[in-house]
Amino acid sequence: MGSIDRLIGHARARARKPDSPLPAPPRLQAVILTCMDARIDPVSLFGLSPGDAHVLRNAGALATPDVLRSLALSQAILGTREVLVLGHTECGLLGRSEPELAEAIRSKSGHRPGMDVGAFKDLDEAVAGTVEVIRGCKFLAHRGAVHGYVYDIDAGSVRPVGAHEGRAARSNASNPLSLKALSADVLNLKPSRRPQR
Numbered sequence: 001m002g003s004i005d006r007l008i009g010h011a012r013a014r015a016r017k018p019d020s021p022l023p024a025p026p027r028l029q030a031v032i033l034t035c036m037d038a039r040i041d042p043v044s045l046f047g048l049s050p051g052d053a054h055v056l057r058n059a060g061a062l063a064t065p066d067v068l069r070s071l072a073l074s075q076a077i078l079g080t081r082e083v084l085v086l087g088h089t090e091c092g093l094l095g096r097s098e099p100e101l102a103e104a105i106r107s108k109s110g111h112r113p114g115m116d117v118g119a120f121k122d123l124d125e126a127v128a129g130t131v132e133v134i135r136g137c138k139f140l141a142h143r144g145a146v147h148g149y150v151y152d153i154d155a156g157s158v159r160p161v162g163a164h165e166g167r168a169a170r171s172n173a174s175n176p177l178s179l180k181a182l183s184a185d186v187l188n189l190k191p192s193r194r195p196q197r
């Protein structure tokens, strides 16, 4: 039995009608953007219940065009006003290079990706860069409350971005993905056409 069969079996065994219908707008008016890393459980980490928050996940917790699209809709249609960006230690994109990751994809699939995959060298800089991109997204009605945090996988703890070892967050942090490409592609999901590095 594959994992999906097990997952669906579990869902079917637990299926039950909610006691009362939940409204679609998140109760906390907040969005959490974090990495897809399976060791991060936003529900338990933040004590979430169904209906509390939007949770967006991707590799690296990056402000990709689809994340900006989702944030724009979340704020415009479903009333959210705050964004929490949560990067994490031991991220699979940390300390790797774009060519290395592109080659990993090519070697497994036979196709070299024609898009940035989001490698980054500095965790805090990546989180700060993601915050910066979200704050600069003109499609968002609420850009004043975007906050960056880092989840320590080992310690199970959360700290503000830049707040470690007396280090200050870099004000000129740049997002590992192209800000220009993100702005241009936010609502149509075009892959980056930048030449490969």
Ligand SMILES: [Zn+2]
Binding pocket: 035, 036, 037, 059, 060, 061, 088, 090, 091, 092, 093
């Ligand atoms: Zn990660």
